[in-house]
Amino acid sequence: MLDASAIANDTSFMLSRIQFAANISFHILFPTINIALCWVLLFFKVRFNQTQDDSWLRVYRFWVRIFALTFGIGVVSGITMSFQFGTNWPGYMETVGNIAGPLLGYEVMTAFFLEASFLSIMLFGMDRVSNRIHTIATVLVSFGTTLSAFWILSLNSWMHTPAGFEMIDGVAHVTSWLEVIFNPSMPYRFMHMLLASGLTTAFLISGISAYRLIRGDNKKSVKQALNFSVTLAAVLIPIQIFVGDLHGLNTFKNQPAKIAAMEGAWNTETNVPLLLFALPDEQQRKNNFVVKVPNMASIILTHDSAGEIKGLNEFRDKHPPVTPVFFSFRIMIGIGVLMLIFSWLATYHYVIKKCYPPWLLKTGIAMTFSGWLATLAGWYVTEIGRQPYLVTGILRTKDAVTTTPPENIAMSLTLYLVIYGFLLIAYIRTLFVMANRAVILELSNASLTDTGSSIEPNIPLADEGEK
Amino acid sequence: MISATVDWLPIVFVGLMALSFLIYAILDGYDLGVGVLLPLDNQQQRDTMIYSIGPFWDANETWLVMAIGLLLIAFPKAHSIIFQALYLPTALMLAGLILRGVSFDFRTKAPSTEKKKWDFAFKFGSLLATLSQGYMLGRYITSFDDTWLSFGFATLSAICVTAGYCFIGAAWLVMKTEGELQRRAAHWAKATNILMAIGIIAVCLTNLFIDQRIMDKWLDGIQVLILLPITCLLAFTFVTVHKYLSKVPMVNDVGCWYPFLAAIMLFILCFCGLAYSFYPYIVPFKLTIFDAASARESLWFIFVGAAVVLPMIIGYTIFSYKVFWGKTSKLNY
Numbered sequence: 001m002l003d004a005s006a007i008a009n010d011t012s013f014m015l016s017r018i019q020f021a022a023n024i025s026f027h028i029l030f031p032t033i034n035i036a037l038c039w040v041l042l043f044f045k046v047r048f049n050q051t052q053d054d055s056w057l058r059v060y061r062f063w064v065r066i067f068a069l070t071f072g073i074g075v076v077s078g079i080t081m082s083f084q085f086g087t088n089w090p091g092y093m094e095t096v097g098n099i100a101g102p103l104l105g106y107e108v109m110t111a112f113f114l115e116a117s118f119l120s121i122m123l124f125g126m127d128r129v130s131n132r133i134h135t136i137a138t139v140l141v142s143f144g145t146t147l148s149a150f151w152i153l154s155l156n157s158w159m160h161t162p163a164g165f166e167m168i169d170g171v172a173h174v175t176s177w178l179e180v181i182f183n184p185s186m187p188y189r190f191m192h193m194l195l196a197s198g199l200t201t202a203f204l205i206s207g208i209s210a211y212r213l214i215r216g217d218n219k220k221s222v223k224q225a226l227n228f229s230v231t232l233a234a235v236l237i238p239i240q241i242f243v244g245d246l247h248g249l250n251t252f253k254n255q256p257a258k259i260a261a262m263e264g265a266w267n268t269e270t271n272v273p274l275l276l277f278a279l280p281d282e283q284q285r286k287n288n289f290v291v292k293v294p295n296m297a298s299i300i301l302t303h304d305s306a307g308e309i310k311g312l313n314e315f316r317d318k319h320p321p322v323t324p325v326f327f328s329f330r331i332m333i334g335i336g337v338l339m340l341i342f343s344w345l346a347t348y349h350y351v352i353k354k355c356y357p358p359w360l361l362k363t364g365i366a367m368t369f370s371g372w373l374a375t376l377a378g379w380y381v382t383e384i385g386r387q388p389y390l391v392t393g394i395l396r397t398k399d400a401v402t403t404t405p406p407e408n409i410a411m412s413l414t415l416y417l418v419i420y421g422f423l424l425i426a427y428i429r430t431l432f433v434m435a436n437r438a439v440i441l442e443l444s445n446a447s448l449t450d451t452g453s454s455i456e457p458n459i460p461l462a463d464e465g466e467k
Numbered sequence: 468m469i470s471a472t473v474d475w476l477p478i479v480f481v482g483l484m485a486l487s488f489l490i491y492a493i494l495d496g497y498d499l500g501v502g503v504l505l506p507l508d509n510q511q512q513r514d515t516m517i518y519s520i521g522p523f524w525d526a527n528e529t530w531l532v533m534a535i536g537l538l539l540i541a542f543p544k545a546h547s548i549i550f551q552a553l554y555l556p557t558a559l560m561l562a563g564l565i566l567r568g569v570s571f572d573f574r575t576k577a578p579s580t581e582k583k584k585w586d587f588a589f590k591f592g593s594l595l596a597t598l599s600q601g602y603m604l605g606r607y608i609t610s611f612d613d614t615w616l617s618f619g620f621a622t623l624s625a626i627c628v629t630a631g632y633c634f635i636g637a638a639w640l641v642m643k644t645e646g647e648l649q650r651r652a653a654h655w656a657k658a659t660n661i662l663m664a665i666g667i668i669a670v671c672l673t674n675l676f677i678d679q680r681i682m683d684k685w686l687d688g689i690q691v692l693i694l695l696p697i698t699c700l701l702a703f704t705f706v707t708v709h710k711y712l713s714k715v716p717m718v719n720d721v722g723c724w725y726p727f728l729a730a731i732m733l734f735i736l737c738f739c740g741l742a743y744s745f746y747p748y749i750v751p752f753k754l755t756i757f758d759a760a761s762a763r764e765s766l767w768f769i770f771v772g773a774a775v776v777l778p779m780i781i782g783y784t785i786f787s788y789k790v791f792w793g794k795t796s797k798l799n800y
Binding site: 403 | 522537
């Protein structure tokens with residue numbers, strides 16, 4: 001009897017983890033785009049205000065619709081999150097609710113309402129309010145999305161590097177809100193995420209714009225969007241690499257077990273090599289098929305080729321599963337390097353050669369969603385890297401899980417997975433449908449029957465070609 | 468924190484939370500109702516109906532996050548008891564909310580041949596959400612009892628809450644639309660009005676007989692006097708709304724706002740009645756707000772923020788409604 005319930009608990013635990021991972025992975029895709037896309041839209045709007053050039057308004061109109069779609073999915077997938085704590089992880093709020101609660105509360109009160117209320121004016125209010133109010137609404141929505149990221153990343157960072165609290169009878173009580181909010185890893189994680197959002201958006205815009213160009217959509221607005229996005233990416237990626245490095249150093253200081261898993265370092269050693277590739281073997285506690293650069297990990301983390309890095313064996317039973325952290329980290333870095341190469345090459349072609357070769361555009365299309373992959377991989381590094389803890393050193397993940405029977409969780413998980421899979425396909429497809437529709441508009445340039453969208457007839461159809 | 472007097476913070480927070488749930492029920496209530504009512508036989512009416520809620524649904528739904536958030540923040544123990552008990556209906560409700568939320572955008576952006584499918588998803592998602600919410604309310608009122616009677620009551624509650632949402636949705640349409648659609652909406656409002664009245668009577672009776680303590684609260688002593696004006700007000704509202712709806716459209720659209728106002732009043736009365744019945748319990752007869760409350764310093768920290776931010780939220784919500792005031796027209800980006 002005891003065994004059966006232990007097995008049921010284990011199953012509930014695994015299923016709850018998968019469900020939370022699925023929910024948060026799906027959800028994060030959409031805010032990641034929108035945090036930056038909103039500021040980018042503001043930029044388009046301001047450029048239009050300054051130049052009165054209609055093509056900036058066209059860029060704005062095309063992307064504001066994608067913003068609306070992305071926002072909608074982000075909101076509804078986010079609502080799921082506020083229920084997950086109670087349904088699947090009751091131990092979380094019971095232990096650290098005094099900290100998590102207010103931070104979540106501030107997110108809802110200061111950010112969500114701001115975004116949601118001014119979003120409608122930003123989206124549909126252009127001919128209902130003055131241009132100035134419309135621009136202000138856009139600023140407020142941008143500010144709201146960033147503020148939302150601030151609060152949630154503050155809470156997430158606190159779970160990694162808790163500070164400003166004391167434990168009384170197994171429950172966390174706050175001693176300093178300032179230390180809670182600006183906990184040690186918070187500034188790095190926040191910056192890293194904002195830059196990730198900027199890059200994700202930049203690659204999304206360049207991918208879709210390149211697609212439209214390849215399909216023969218030679219509007220000035222498409223080129224403006226492409227030029228802007230590759231320049232943005234080229235500027236952001238070196239900053240991101242720098243900030244990512246700082247974040248890594250911060251993690252090295254605060255969560256050495258996570259770094260050991262990222263580096264695949266089993267034993268505490270000096271002169272640690274950087275592993276370009278390896279297959280970590282968690283049973284034997286060693287790596288196979290190693291490709292390495294001598295001393296490099298020590299140099300990166302300690303700025304000394306003889307620097308010491310603590311190995312996983314120092315943290316027995318307290319370190320994360322190695323393989324997923326190890327590989328996620330390499331996927332993130334790999335995509336980062338590709339982003340650097342692409343954006344710099346593209347900017348070179350834009351600035352020096354004044355035109356984009358087709359192969360470059362096709363590469364851009366292939367990299368449309370590279371920001372998503374890198375962001376997810378990065379989050380897997382940091383979240384799996386925190387295991388077995390939910391809150392580092394305070395609460396183990398398995399101690400927070402629900403007693404809900406596994407059958408119920410299996411049902412809800414299946415439901416979510418089906419919906420998410422379906423929506424992800426629908427979203428990506430719709431982006432390209434919208435791009436195609438914009439292309440067709442340009443090519444036919446004739447009176448068009450209502451295609452079911454309330455929008456296109458609104459875009460001036462006059463040829464502004466630059467052929 | 469040991470204190471001789473009753474701590475007022477949990478009371479403030481349960482008040483804020485109740486207010487958020489009430490605002491949610493009214494605001495998302497009408498847009499969910501409009502979703503459930505979408506007619507499958509008329510594309511143009513569907514468009515107008517969705518335009519009428521387009522600028523608002525997002526902020527409306529945020530009140531759910533606010534209410535659930537406050538429950539989570541201020542009464543975490545209650546949050547975990549309630550949502551573990553309501554695990555599957557919660558998942559279904561979320562699936563419904565997701566489906567309708569995304570349909571709103573996909574319907575105009577996906578290939579036009581698929582628009583009708585997304586409209587259907589919108590309707591189905593809305594229905595799933597309202598049925599689940601009603602079912603959850605029913606389970607809550609009967610203290611999550613596992614008897615057939617209680618499941619039966621939850622099912623009845625699912626239907627009646629859906630009817631209530633449809634009523635306020637139809638009333639919204641009477642206010643926001645014109646012509647054929649307005650007449651149709653008045654017709655829907657009349658039908659759902661009756662269903663809602665039946666639901667309210669059923670809930671009141673069940674509520675009274677479910678527990679001696681609730682019966683005493685209402686019928687024992689001076690409180691019984693309060694029942695009379697409430698009942699009269701309810702009856703008056705039902706009858707006058709019904710009469711008004713039979714006459715829509717009125718000349719110059721006189722009083723087109725009346726059904727919506729009446730719906731809001733009905734929602735408020737019902738909600739206050741329920742709140743009065745269960746106070747101070749947050750999980751019926753198992754956990755009071757004082758036992759479930761978070762640490763005082765945490766509540767205080769949010770309270771300060773809420774005192775500053777809530778008036779601002781209400782301010783710009785009103786601003787947003789003013790921008791989109793009047794009869795619905797097409798939404799353009």
